[in-house]
Amino acid sequence: MPRKFVCRRADVPTNGMAEFDAGEGLKVLVANSGEEYFACQATCPHQDVSLAEGLYDGSVLTCHQHLWQWDIRSGSPLGLAEMPLNCFKAEVDNDSIYIDTPGALNVGELFAGISEGTLAQINALARREEYPQGGTLYEVGDPADDFYVLESGRVEFLIGRDDRTRPAGFMLRKGEVFGWAALLESQPVRIAKATCLERSTLLRINGKRVLNVLEADPASGYLVMRRLSSLIARYLASSGAR
Amino acid sequence: MATRPMRIQLNARNRAFQFPATENERILYAGLAAGINLPYECGSGTCGTCKARLVSGEVDDLWPQAPGRKYLKQPGEFLMCQGAARSDCSLEVANFVYNMDAGACLPAAGRGTVRNARRLTRDVISFSVALEAPCDFDAGQFMVMRVPNVPGYRGYSMVNYERSARRLEFAVKKKPGGGVSEWLFNGNIEDKPIELFGPLGTATFFPAMAKSILCIAGGSGIAGMMSILERACQEHYFDQYSGHVFFGVRSMKDAFFLAELSRFRTEFSQKLTVTIVLSDEDAPGDAAQRYPALAFDRGLVHEAAARHMTGKYHNLRAFVAGPPPAVDAAIRMLLLEARLTTDNIRYDKFS
Secondary structure, eight states, X not given: OXXXXXXXXXXXXXXXXEEEEOSTTOXXXXXXETTEEEXXXXXXXXXXXXXXXXXXXXXXXXXXXXXXXXXXXXXXXXXXXXXXXXXXEEEEETTEEEEEOOOHHHHSTTTTTSOHHHHHHHHHHOEEEEEOTTOEEEOTTSBOOEXXXXXXXXXXXXXXXTTEEEEEEEXXXXXXXXXXXXXXXXXXXXXXXXXXXXXXXXXEEEHHHHHHHHHTOHHHHHHHHHHHHHHHHHHHOOGGGO | OOOOOEEEEEXXXXXXXXXXXXXXXXXXXXXXXXXXXXXXXXXXXSSOTTEEEEEESOEEESOTTOGGGGGOOSTTEEETTTEEESSOEEEEOSSOOOBOOTXXXXXXXXXXXXXXXXXXXXXXXXXXXXXXXXXXXXXTOEEEEEOTTOOSOEEEEBOOOOTTEEEEEEEEXXXXXXXXXXXXXXXXXXXXXXXXXXXXXXXXXXXXGOSEEEEEEEGGGHHHHHHHHHHHHHTTGGGTSOEEEEEEESSGGGOOOHHHHHHHHHHTTTTEEEEEEESSSOOOTTHHHHOTTOEEEESOHHHHHHHHHTTOOTTEEEEEEESHHHHHHXXXXXXXXXXXXXXXXXXXXXX
């Protein structure tokens, strides 16, 4: 996507935020912090509430409805939030603010914030694949070599075999990572079947190759492993946190 | 005629659940009664938090005018608190959903009879519900209730606290045009039957949390705080931890529970403070004499709390309840000025 004009600098209150229409129905929240500007989706990923009505202290954005919070720099969820915010790269050109849409890897919960060189290497390993509605990504028992990052569409998981299957969750946000058995040791095969519920575009990446890349950049690798462990915990956890 | 319960299949972001629902049973209540922590906030049609998408099957909408329907955006979406299954159904919620924790008080349907109804002020009534079967709830929780000849449920916080309670106490503010509220205020409700579902709500207090507590209540929002204070006092919590209560009303004649708050304060005068905050008048000259254990202040309740609490937010959890504008203002203050983390702000909005 070419960069899009969003607003003038003067339209954004100092250390505040405002919502703008970037055209084609795209609503963007722009926030200021000192000399910097940040841009992200304008509605809460939880219940489509306007985030401009929320609270912003110069670094943390809070939705007033259920107090979900994010780091405005990365869109990473904080506290009670269950999902990241879709962030854009905000560019200031003279008096105008433009946005660039980042790739699914940058949006993702797993790789946001790692070093640019490492991210570029992982990007180079990614193959973009398109699947039709009903397309199967993998079956139970298939080798777990690759993991996937959702770019668009929707993927559902089924566990069990033959006619004794039941749903086991679904993916619908750009940047969501699944098939992460490929990043784990001693998880050689798939434990669920993954099917596209609608036409979907995915980045497919070999797990071992990514682990090799991360070994050469332990700081980034540490960040990714921390994120991966909280990702897994979210699927296993009880509601005790709240 | 006994009918077979319908089978509800609920697909969440992280996993799927199955639970039974009977005819006319609200799907939200059926799932909660099965120990599944479905998303909800008010449980009575206003907040929109329990929205789900119907994938297959048929659901009756029991309240097509529910205000919470304004949060429905996609085709097939409905409010689980107002939806009753007419067939086996498959639903989807775009949330992470888990089973309730071990030790949670499992919500269930119950019945009771109104007792001891009396006016506390010109627009606040208190009453008890004598339950047919005892019920466990956590301090700070609420029940949704349904009264004869009024459609739909409304949520009210319990004032008392006891395990295996045979009696629940409530304090309710008059809401013109509110069906349940009108019923409570107009006519003789003594000995009338009431249907309940609950307990509900996560703005709960447990002694094991081991933190100081701050209660900011507007009007009848004090109800749940009374339950929290009752439990804390029963367990001598304020021997060790501080408690700060700010109770906002318009004028002295709108205040209630002052004798009860005085009793809590007198028993734990070292660490518990209670401030009555009047928005429309200065405290009358005799207030301090009538209630020597209480402090009085003038202004909005969250502003009074901000003035008195500076420097006292360390290791503290805040409970907030009252009308939505008061709750929103208090939350804003607690996040931006007090710098509390969101897990230490527990609130109920009576919208």
